[in-house]
Amino acid sequence: SLHRMSIMAHRVRVLPFKTFRMHLAVCPPYNADFDGDEMNLHIPQSKEAQTEARLLMQVQDQILSPRYGAPIIGATKDFISGAYLLTRKETLLTAKEVGKLLAHANYRGEIPAPTVEKPVKQWSGKQVFSLFLPKDFSFVSRANVCRHCPTCAKEDCQYDSYVMIQGGELLSGVIDKNSIGAERAETIFHRIIKDYGTDVGHDFLNSITRLINGFLTIRGFSYSYDELNIADKEHNTINSVMRKMEKSVENLINQAETGQLERLPGQTMQETFEIKVMNELAQARDKAGETVEQGLGLGNSGIIMTRTGARGSSLNIGQMMGSVGQQSIRGKRIMRGYENRTLPHFKDGDPTPQARGFVYNCYRDGLTPLEYFFHSMGGREGLVDTAVRTQQSGYMQRRLINALEHLRVEYDGTVRNSIGDIIQFRYGEDGIDPSKSDHGKAVNVVQLIDRSKLTEKKGAAASDDYIDKKVDLLTILPQSLIIELKAQLKASSLTKAGVDRLIDAAMKNYDYSLVEPGEAVGILAAQSIGEPGTQMTLRTFHYAGVAEQNVTLGLPRLIEIVDARRTPSTPVMEIHLDAKHKKGEKLAREVAQKLTYTTLDDVVSGVNVDFNANVVRIEIDPARLESLSITEKEIETAFPTKFEKESDLVYTVSLDEEKTGNPEILTHTVGQAKIRGIPEIKRVLTLQEEGEWIIRTDGSNLEEVIKIDGVDAMRTSTNNIHEIAEIFGIEAARNALIKEAHNVLEEQGLDVDVRHVMLVSDIMTKMGEVQQIGRHGISGEKSSVLARAAFELTIQHLVSAAIRGEIDPLKGVIENIIVGQSMPLGTGSVELFMTMGGKRDE
Known part of the structure; x- marks a missing residue:
């Protein structure tokens, strides 16, 4: 089970036969389909169990998911x-x-x-x-x-x-x-x-x-084979799209062979060529898909299903009736197979679309044997990816649950662990339960106002002073809600009576949305982050709007964050500039050049060894000096050894400068000499965002970057959490964790309430340093011996506890389950005494 909606209480109706049946609308929370799924049926026996099932577990009380405060059950x-x-x-x-x-x-x-x-x-x-x-x-x-x-x-x-x-x-x-x-x-x-x-x-x-x-x-509703046919006009359009695509690819091949192709920053010639070809091919497939869709109206069953959101996407229709498109492995065209070619049917090093897995046909017409082979290569990757992803995400969820299972809301509104350490002073900073909220908000002010306008009698609008006076009395509401209430009420032109009624309704909604004491918020947070993990893509290198920047996203990045890795797999920085430098591109470029790590290798055009004169001769490329705006003086100060200046931009270094007199070692030493910049920062990109110039970098070194003139240290950030913790402190690291994790989820199109992410960040940073969620971090430092042993490294924990004579207070979740007691969470956090009716002995 991935989340709490995996166990629900249904009313029994006794029906014939040996299978049990259920309503289709409850399939999404169970993630159930009818291809052989099995389920377990529990029948609660005691009065307490039956009452709990009736009051807490009925299907209709699980409609709103705690992950995002919106229905998870509904029509499909x-x-x-x-x-x-x-x-x-x-x-x-x-x-x-x-x-x-x-x-x-x-x-x-x-x-x-x-x-x-x-x-x-x-x-x-x-x-x-x-x-x-x-x-x-x-x-x-x-x-x-x-x-x-x-x-x-x-x-x-x-x-x-x-x-x-x-x-x-x-x-x-x-x-x-x-x-x-x-x-x-x-x-x-x-x-x-x-x-x-x-x-x-x-x-x-x-x-x-x-x-x-x-x-x-x-x-009746069916999707028949003749609905897949398209008119001759569309056929011809698709054919011409394919011919045009072949022409553009041919042009690219010629440019690559003659060296006229413009290299993308940070990519080799070959990579640039591949990226450009893949763009052309993707465009051709999309055009074919669009052509097909324009030819079909809303009378077509396929279009009805995709447009209404019942099933499928326009891509599926494009592939059925237009063109299947490029088959890819690890996001690149298919390259592997024979030497320098995919199959013996092609010439050596053939870079044409069909030789590297582009499928021209659509599924309706069927694929050629070669296309079918490439298609099965792409399909196999999908299967492997799914299998790998489920175990990775399953292990991440197990670690999350283990680290957070014993957190609960106390009667004073704080979130504490089993021994009473405070994790949050107020759950989610506002005490709102996401499953009772309205899509994350405690009160949906706009909705309330719209509804009251429909029923309100006409009259003079209340004055702004009246609204301010009334709203200021509501001291218990969070500040953000007070600000929103004031702004919306002033714009609404409701009467005084209307304003009073609306404030009452808002207060009622707020009271209802507060989290209840005893709620197992830790497990809810872990489930709300773990469950979408299974839907995330595994290998996503996504280019943030530009083809130059690789950033790890999706499940691998999420695992990296909860693991609190020392260095991210793709460290990047977003550098904001001060008022003077953010206005123009030229000034931003100047700052960017100060950052980029530049060595002598980057400006050398040629190196040759002259054994007669016993020197290494180094020639500098004037064009590169200009593009990087480096002066001769900078080069001369960068030389790590003694040197002679032979002529303009030509330097010699004596072979005696190296102990063994090996010219290779000497040229390497000279080439690696730093001219300027920060060693970690390999590449920079200046781009305009929201009307100001910012710098994105590959590689990250916060400490050095914020010292550089022109950088706005207040707004510059990195995706390396440990760096932020060391330089800006633990509070900043906590906020960075929330931002990073939430961005990953949002980028994948997964709706997760930020309160869950906040709780995970808070427990990772509660000791004053960033700890991982796992055996070397939170789970390994639990107060309970049994809880640690139940997670990982069972024998080591038990043996060391026996040697030390540790005592287990049995205050958490897993240790109580192990010894067979009820756990102090939810309904278990209060003692219940009940008489079962009937006569009592006085």
Whole structure:
């Protein structure tokens, strides 16, 4: 089990046969599919166990995931494409069909007036859907099919993607993943749960899934082979795209052979060539995909599934009907096989697309034998990657859980470990439980104001002074919430009564979102970071907007962070400049040149050994001097040995300068001599961000960089946490840990509440130095012997504890499980006495 939603309490219905069945909407939290999955069924026996299951573990109470405070349970696959088809403008239903659908969904109530009276009475799909919405529910959002037009036509949208619900009536927009989907925040479903409670939410989801199932049974939905065919026009476009791509690649090959190719900074000629070719090939595949999509309308089942968010992506459709594209291994084209070529079918060193694994065909037409072979090479890498990733991420999660399992919220609001050391003075700095929050916020002020405007009577707007006076009384709210409340209320022009009502509602929401004492926040944090780890990509070298910079991201970087490695695998710095240097590129370049490590090797054009004169002659390249703006004087001071100046930019060094008189050692010594810069910084990049020039570097040395003139030390940072801890202190390191870990998760498109990341950072830095999460850090220094032994190095821990005569206080989680007691977390943190009814002996 990866998170707490892997164990849930269901009501039993006894059905025939030996398998148990479940609702499709609860598959996402269990991560279950029907290809042979097995589950364990526990039947709680004691009164306490049954009560706990009923109060804490019911499915509808697990809808909001503690990972990001939004529903993890919701409609998937068929339900989404069905909801779209049902709520399209075109869908009109006869009385008989409406009756069938409502019977499917067990609807009891009035049926609205039909949309169309003549020739036959017909109801729209939107009306039928509206019957299941709460009567006073209002909501506005955009559907997944939204094309993000420059100016939104709102309810007159031609794609019908502006979802507007007023008074429980769906007025415009289609329902798809953005309205009822699982693992989406700010959906209709999310709002119903937050505003009306889990029971209403549970009934709503039950009814509409039944309704949609019924509708799809009547209508039918299939994806047939003839929907994969494209017109001749599209065929010809794709062919011309491929021919154009071949021409550009041919040009690149010619440029590479004649040496005219412009080298990318920090890449060799070969790497530059490969990067440029890969870009061309990727563009060709995307163009083919776009061509296909333009030829298909929203009548095509494949397009319906991808646009509504039910399943698949436009890439899948492009590969089925356009072109499969480049097969890659470790992010590069396929190179390995025979000597200098992939297969014996090609010439030596053939750099053309087909010789290195570009698949022209699409899946519909089938691949040639060679394409099939390359495709299976790319596919094998995917399988290996998945297998490696699951174990890596599983081990990371085990370490996280072990390090954090004994943390809990106490009655005074602090987060402490089992022996009472304080980890956080207030959980997440604001005491809000992410699973009770509204997508991370304690109070969704904007939503509250929008809702109160719909019900509010007209009147004079409250004055700013009145709002300030009222909000300032709420001293218990966090500062950020107070600021937001003031700003939003002033912009809202609500009446005095409206403001009072809104403040009451905000306070009520805030009280509800506070974390409960005894909550096992440590385990929640570990699960919320570990569970998305399995979905992360393993090998991601991503270029931060430019092809020059490699940064380790994804799962490897996350593991690196929780391991507190001494040096990251790709150290990088982001250097901000002071007011004078950040304005122009020229001044920024000057600072960048001071940083870059430059040796004599970088400016030498030729070295030859003259045994007659017993010297090594070194020639300097004037063009390189100019591009690096180095003066002759700098070169002369950089020489590590005595030298003679023979002529302009030509120097000689006597062979006697080296003990053994070996010219190779001598040229190496001279070449490695530093002219200027910081040794760790191999490459720099100046680029403009948010209107100012900044410098990105490969390699990191914070201490030296912040001494350099023109660097703004206050805003310069590195991804090496230990460096930050040594130079700026442990508090800065803690903030850097939060930022780094959260960035990795966000870059992978994973929504994780920052409070979980904060807790992990806080426990890593609580001793005043950055500790790893593992046996050499937090887990190895737990107070309990049994807890340490249960994790790793069992025998060493037990033996050393026996020698020292250590005592285990049994205050944590794992040690109590080992000895068979209940653990002091959640409901176990209070003693419970109960009588089982019946007569008592006086």
